[in-house]
Amino acid sequence: MYSFDYIKPTSVADAAAKRAGNDDASYLAGGMTLIPTLKQRLAQPSALVDLGAIPDLKGISVANGVVTIGAMTCHADVAASADVRKHIPALADLAASIGDPQVRNRGTLGGSIANNDPSADYPAAIVGFNATVHTNTRTITADDFFKGLFETALEPGELVVKVSFPVPKRAAYAKFRNEASRYAVVGVMVAETAHGIRVAVTGAGACVFRMPDMEAALSKTFAPDAIKAIAVSADNLNTDLHATAEYRANLVNVMARRAVAAIA
Amino acid sequence: MTTISVTVNGTVHKATVEARTLLVEFLRQQLNLTGTHVGCDTSQCGACTIHLNGRPVKSCTMLAVQADGQAVTTIEGVAKDDGMHPMQAAFKECHGLQCGFCTPGMVMTALGIAERHKTDQLDETTVRHELEGNLCRCTGYQGIVNAVLLGAKNMGVKVA
Ligand SMILES: Cc1cc2nc3c(=O)[nH]c(=O)nc-3n(C[C@H](O)[C@H](O)[C@H](O)COP(=O)(O)OP(=O)(O)OC[C@H]3O[C@@H](n4cnc5c(N)ncnc54)[C@H](O)[C@@H]3O)c2cc1C
Ligand code: FES
Ligand code: FES
Numbered sequence: 001m002y003s004f005d006y007i008k009p010t011s012v013a014d015a016a017a018k019r020a021g022n023d024d025a026s027y028l029a030g031g032m033t034l035i036p037t038l039k040q041r042l043a044q045p046s047a048l049v050d051l052g053a054i055p056d057l058k059g060i061s062v063a064n065g066v067v068t069i070g071a072m073t074c075h076a077d078v079a080a081s082a083d084v085r086k087h088i089p090a091l092a093d094l095a096a097s098i099g100d101p102q103v104r105n106r107g108t109l110g111g112s113i114a115n116n117d118p119s120a121d122y123p124a125a126i127v128g129f130n131a132t133v134h135t136n137t138r139t140i141t142a143d144d145f146f147k148g149l150f151e152t153a154l155e156p157g158e159l160v161v162k163v164s165f166p167v168p169k170r171a172a173y174a175k176f177r178n179e180a181s182r183y184a185v186v187g188v189m190v191a192e193t194a195h196g197i198r199v200a201v202t203g204a205g206a207c208v209f210r211m212p213d214m215e216a217a218l219s220k221t222f223a224p225d226a227i228k229a230i231a232v233s234a235d236n237l238n239t240d241l242h243a244t245a246e247y248r249a250n251l252v253n254v255m256a257r258r259a260v261a262a263i264a
Numbered sequence: 265m266t267t268i269s270v271t272v273n274g275t276v277h278k279a280t281v282e283a284r285t286l287l288v289e290f291l292r293q294q295l296n297l298t299g300t301h302v303g304c305d306t307s308q309c310g311a312c313t314i315h316l317n318g319r320p321v322k323s324c325t326m327l328a329v330q331a332d333g334q335a336v337t338t339i340e341g342v343a344k345d346d347g348m349h350p351m352q353a354a355f356k357e358c359h360g361l362q363c364g365f366c367t368p369g370m371v372m373t374a375l376g377i378a379e380r381h382k383t384d385q386l387d388e389t390t391v392r393h394e395l396e397g398n399l400c401r402c403t404g405y406q407g408i409v410n411a412v413l414l415g416a417k418n419m420g421v422k423v424a
Binding site: 001002003004005006008028031032035036038039048050052076099100101102103105106180182 | 266282283284286305306307308310313316319320321322325326327329330332373376377380394396397398
């Protein structure tokens with residue numbers, strides 16, 4: 001690891017101010033991605049602004065049909081939350097499927113979506129539930145947040161504060177896990193929201209995307225067979241040592257049907 | 265350099281560390297607590313698992329400065345008095361180890377499993393699922409799974 005300065009602010013405003021004056025600085029959440037990156041010397045930040053001591057970034061609340069989760073809330077706390085389990089069980093299941101217990105005790109919602117790994121689970125929930133990302137300067141809708149491979153709508157220094165998830169009528173997440181890392185080879189969130197059916201796919205492409213054909217078909221008939229014939233193109237899907245693009249294309253359909261079956 | 269104060273196994277340690285010092289380096293090299301092992305250094309194997317405020321985490325993927333003001337328990341702090349903790353005794357009883365390199369991390373993870381399930385029931389499937397963050401190159405895991413179940417039972421957890 002290269003050396004860096006370390007700053008531990010106690011408020012969102014202070015964190016943003018420390019980061020604003022310092023283009024080469026980086027926020028530190030649970031460090032589950034950032035610390036391995038630093039160890040490999042793939043990044044050389046001048047300073048880390050640790051978000052671990054900011055009370056406003058933590059916690060889960062429910063009001064008016066919306067579950068709001070602070071950016072620094074760890075996956076284990078989302079998985080174990082009675083409120084999340086009661087209102088959006090599919091979100092609790094998703095959080096419980098991330099990594100392993102030690103990773104879930106450190107990895108955070110904010111870090112996961114800011115990083116936008118193509119195989120990360122949370123993006124499927126953000127887009128599937130049509131959630132809203134609240135930053136220190138604005139709100140960003142789900143469909144506008146994820147831009148591409150490890151790329152989001154966040155400006156340099158913009159801080160994810162919390163995410164609000166409108167409670168869906170029903171939802172399920174089906175994930176084909178990489179057995180070694182537990183990341184999604186393909187994960188599909190199917191949700192019936194107040195504004196219709198949404199199908200969000202992670203793991204398959206450069207970043208999360210929706211399947212409009214499946215959404216339309218499921219709006220007419222909500223059953224696995226309604227989407228069975230919808231072919232998924234392998235163009236632009238990921239090929240790596242875990243799976244080819246063709247295999248992932250097939251998995252998208254299989255996982256979508258499994259999610260529908262879990263709900264229907 | 266940053267000055268930190270970390271409670272390790274019940275004792276407050278004040279120390280000066282570089283910001284880039286990993287928690288596991290601080291524990292092993294500055295406090296000489298070498299029970300916590302480094303197997304992979306890439307967040308995969310769990311040999312470095314310690315408890316941070318009672319919850320298992322990988323100390324190779326945490327900075328020592330992040331532990332400032334927090335409570336850390338390592339394998340050295342698990343047993344009371346001179347004897348073994350029931351979870352350690354169960355690993356011995358069930359042949360939950362061969363070379364022993366993974367064992368400190370396994371025990372710390374196992375204690376987390378017992379803690380999380382102290383009010384419900386623990387079964388083999390759950391134990392296997394929750395051991396996913398710990399790798400063992402020797403045992404084939406069966407003895408470890410048996411040890412976690414026995415250790416949890418001897419700690420008062422209901423075991424299916
Ligand atoms: C062994 C292992 C297995 C894993 N398995 C899975 C899996 O199955 N599924 C899955 O989805 N993920 C998985 N992960 C990823 C993990 O769950 C974390 O979500 C992810 O690594 C982000 O970590 P973090 O929250 O600690 O953020 P950090 O690593 O601290 O930060 C990540 C990036 O986000 C930025 N950042 C952090 N917080 C904010 C914020 N609030 N605002 C703006 N920017 C911010 C940081 O500057 C940094 O660039 C795994 C990780 C490991 C190590
Ligand atoms: S040494 Fe920390 S996970 Fe392997
Ligand atoms: S006993 Fe040798 S690695 Fe587990």
